[in-house]
Amino acid sequence: MKAVYLALNQCSVSTTHKCLIAEAWCATRDLPTLQQALQGSSSEAGVSAVVHRIPCRDMPPTLIRTNRFTASFQGIVDAYGVGRYQEVNPAPYTIITFPFLFAVMFGDVGHGLLMFLFALAMVLAENRPAVKTARNEIWRTFFEGRYLLLLMGLFSVYTGFIYNECFSCATAVFPSGWSVAAMANQSGWSDAFLAQQPLLSLDPNVTGVFLGPYPFGIDPVWSLAVNHLSFLNSFKMKMSVILGVTHMTFGVVLGVFNHMHFGQWHRLLLETLPELVFLLGLFGYLVFLVAYKWLRVTAASAASAPSILIHFINMFLFSSSPTNRPLFSGQEVVQPTLVVLALAMVPVLLLGTPLFLHREHRRCHSRRRQQPDKDTAGLLDLPDTSLASQGSDEEKAGCPGDQAEAEFVVSEVFMHQAIHTIEFCLGCISNTASYLRLWALSLAHAQLSQVLWAMVMRAGLSLGGEMGVAAVVLVPVFAAFAVMTVAILLVMEGLSAFLHALRLHWVEFQNKFYSGTGYKLSPFTFAVEGE
Template sequence: MKAIYHILNLCSFDVTNKCLIAEVWCPVNDLAALRGALEQGSRKSGANIPSFVNRIPSNGTPPTLLRTNKFTSGFQNIVDAYGVGSYREVNPAPYTVVTFPFLFAVMFGDLGHGVIMVLFALWMVLCEKDPKVKRNRNEVWRLFFEGRYMILMMGLFSIYTGLIYNECFSKPLNIFSSGWSVRAMFTELQWTNETLSTNSLLTLDPNVTGVFNGPYPFGIDPIWNMASNRLTFLNSYKMKMSVILGVLHMTFGVVLGVFNHLHFRQKFNLYLVFLPELLFLLCLFGYLGFMILYKWLAFSVRDSRTAPSVLVHFINMFLMKGSGEPALYPGQMVVQVLLLMIALLSVPVLLLGNPIYLYWLHHGARNQGTYRGYERVQRGSVEDLSVTLSQDMEEGFALGDVLLHQAIHTIEYCLGCISNSASYLRLWALSLAHAQLSEVLWDMVMRLGFRGDTGVGAVLLALVFSLFAVLTVSILLLMEGLSAFLHALRLHWVEFQNKFYSGTGIKFIPFSFSLLQSGLDQDVLIGEV
C-alpha cells in the first residue's frame, strides 16, 4: 500500500478531468501490452474514466534498454560496469561474448585447468533451477552463479588455447607424434650410448634429410618441453602473438565507431575522425603486425639465424634511417617512410578537421543559405559537440570549446595507441606466469609422489595428489583465474571500448513493486519511474 501511494504521488493531477497523469518511458514494442494492462485495470476497477496511453513528443534523451537473457546477462553486466551506453549507441556486449573469454583463455591457456572450469560451470548450469542452489544468499556464490555461462565460455576457450600451447597441468600431450625423429638422428649423426651419457645437452637439427617429419599438426610440438631453449621460443611466440591480437582488437573497436557516425547522422566524421584514426593505427602498429607475420612466412629454419630483427626495423622506421641488418623485403625503406608520413599527416586532420568543418558549417554555409542544421540526436555522446541550430542562433558557436575537446581526443587517441599496444603484452606475461607457476607446482609437489614404488609409496602418492589438487584449485584456478579475468576486463574497458563507446547513458529500469519495496523499507524514495 505504501508503494502504491508513493507511485500515485509521482503522478500529475488533472483538476478539470479529475484524473492522474503519469509521464513514463516505455519501449515501443511493449506499448500494446501497456494498453492492454490499462484497459484490463479500468474494466476490473469499474472506473468512470478509462485509462489510456498517449504518445507525446519529448526533447529528452530516452534511457537505454538492452534486452538480455540468462546467457548474455553476464557479459552485458561487464559492459554496464564500465558505463551504460547512450541511447542507440553501439553495444559492445555481443562482441564481448566472444572476445572476453578468448582473451582470458590466452592468459589462462591450460587443457586440464580448462576442463575443471567447464565441469564446474556445467554443474551450475544443470542445477540452475534447483531452489537450494538458486536461492543461496552467499555473496561469493552469487557472483559465480550469475556468471555461470561466462565461466563455461572461458573454460571452453581455455581448452582450445591449452591445446594450442600443448599444456595440460604444465605437461605436453603427444597426440599426433612429434615432428622430430630423435631415433633417426642417432643413425644420421652417428650418436651412440656413449654420446648420450657424456653430454647433458644435445642439439637436434631439423634440416637433416629424411629425419624431420614435418610440422606438428596442431599447436606446439611436445618435444619443446624437453628443449633447453623452450622458454626463449615460447617467449618470442607469445609476445608476437599478443601484439597481433592487440592490433586486431583495437582496429575492430575503431571500425565499430563507423556505426555510431552513420546512425547519428555525422557522416563527416567518417572522413575527419574515423579515417585518420584508422590510418594512424594501421600505418604504425598494423605495419608492426605485418612485419611479424612476414618474418614468420618468409624465413624458414634454415635461414632463421640470419633473419633480421623486427624490433630494430620498427625503431629505425621512426628514425628514418637504415639499419645494419638486411631488409625484410625489397623497397622496405620507401614503404616505411611513406607509412610514417601518412600516420603523421593524419594527426593534424584528426586535430583540426572536425572543428574547421563545424565552424564552416555554422558561419560559411549558413550565410550562403545552404545550412540545414546539425541535428543533435544523442545527449552526452563522445561525438556530440553541442552545435544544434537553435542553440547556435542564441548562444553562438564556441570554437574554442570544440578545439579543446578535439585536442583532448586527439592526444588521448594517439598516445593511447602506443600505450594500448604495449598493454596487450599482458597476454604474453600472464600466460608465461601461469605456465611457469603450474610447472613449479608439478615439480615441487606432484613429483614427490612418484618416488616410492611400494605400498607406502601409494599412500604417499594419494596424499601428495590431494595436496596438489588443493593447491591447483586455490592458486591456479581461483587466484590465477581471477587475475586473468581482471586483466581481460581491463583490455575491454580501456583498450577496446574507448575506441567507440562513451557509456554515458541512463539505464532503463522497468517499473516493479518488488524494486520499490526494498527502497521504501529503508525510507528511501525513488525519484524516477
C-alpha cells in the first residue's frame, strides 16, 4: 500500500481536479499489456483510465531484458555504466569474452573442473527454497553469479588442456612429438655418457627427433625441460598481445553499429576509419609479424631467426639493423609506410569531426537567415540532431529544434575531440601493454600451483618408504593440499583473475564504443527484486 501511495504522490492533478495525470515510460511491446491491465482495473473500479502516447525530447531510459543466465553478465556491464538508449550492448559478447579472458589467466584443468562442479551444483539446486532464500551475503554473491562461474570453470578446463596443466602436472593424452630414442641412437649416447651429463639436449634438426606438433595444446615433454618456463613465457606473451589487439579491434568495429544506427555517417570516415588504421597499422602489424614468424621460421633456421622486438623498435626509429635480417622482402618499405600512415590519422581524428560540425553549423545558420519566417526545427540535415539520435551535446547544439536555442561553442567541440584523440592514441599503446596481464597472471597461477604441489603433495608422497606409513601420512597431507588449493588457488587467484578480466572489459574494450551514460527503466512493480 505504501508503494501505491508513493506512486500516486508522483502524479499531477488535472485542471478540473477530477483526475490524476501520470507521465511514465513504457516499453512499446508492453503497451498492449498495460492497456489490458487498465481496462480490467477500470471495469472493476468504475472509473476509466486513458493512455496517450505523447512526444518527448528527453533521452528515454534503457530497458534490457535478461534471464537467469544473462543477468550476471549484464550486471558486469551495468556496473561500468548503463548504456544509452539504443546503444550497442556489450553484454552478449561479454558472455564469451569474459570467461575466456579469465580462463587465459586461470588455465588449469583441475582448478577449472572444481569451479565448474561448484557452479553446476548451484545451478542444479537453484529452485530449492532453502537456496533461494539464503541471506548470507557471500553465498548470495556466488549464487547470483552461478552461470558466470559455470562458464569460467568450463573455459578454464579448455585453456588448461591447451596449457597441458592439471594441478600443475602435465598429462600425456597423446604420444609426444619428441623422441629421445632417436636422439640417443643418432648421437651414440652411452651409459657412461648419460651418467656424466645431468642435462641432455634434443635437436629437432636430427632425423626422427621431432615427429610433429602435439595434436592439442603444449607437448608434455616440455614439463621435463629446464627451459620450460622460457618457452611458456614466449608463447603466453605473444598470445596475450594477439588476444589484446583482436579484442580492442572488435570494440572499435562495434562502434560502427552505433554510428550507423544513430545516422552519424561522418563518424565512420572521420573517427572509426582513422582509429582502425592507427590501431591495425601499428599493433595489427605486430600481430602479423608474430604470426608470420611462427609460420615461416622452422627448426633448421631457428638459430638465425630475426628478432621481432628489434624490427618493431626500428620501425619507429625509421632505421634498420644489419645484424637483424628482414622477415620478408620489402619489409624496409612497409614499416615506415605504416608509421607515416598511422601518424597521418592523428590530425584526421583530431580535426575531422569538429571541422565537419562547424561547417554544418554555419550552413544551418545561413539557411535560417535566408528563410527567417519558417520553422527552424529541421533545417540541419544532420541525423545527430534528430529526435531519436543520442549523439553528443556538442553536435546537438549546432541547430536546435523546438526547445531553447543552445549556443554552439567550437572550442568545446575541439576540446572534446582532442581529449578523445589523445585518449585513443595513447590508449592503444597502454591498453596493448595492459593485456600482458594475461601472461603475468597465467604465469603466477601456474607457479603457485607448482609450488603448492611440490611443497605439499610431492613432499608427502616422498615420506615413508612403506605403503602403510605413506598411506597414513597422505591423509593430513591431502587435507592440507585440498584446503590450500581451494583457499589460495581457487578463491584468491580466482578473484584476482576475475578483477583483471573485469578491468580489461571496462577499460580496454568498452571505452572503444560504449559510453554508459544512460539510466535504467525502473517500472512500478509489486514483484520482489531478484525473483
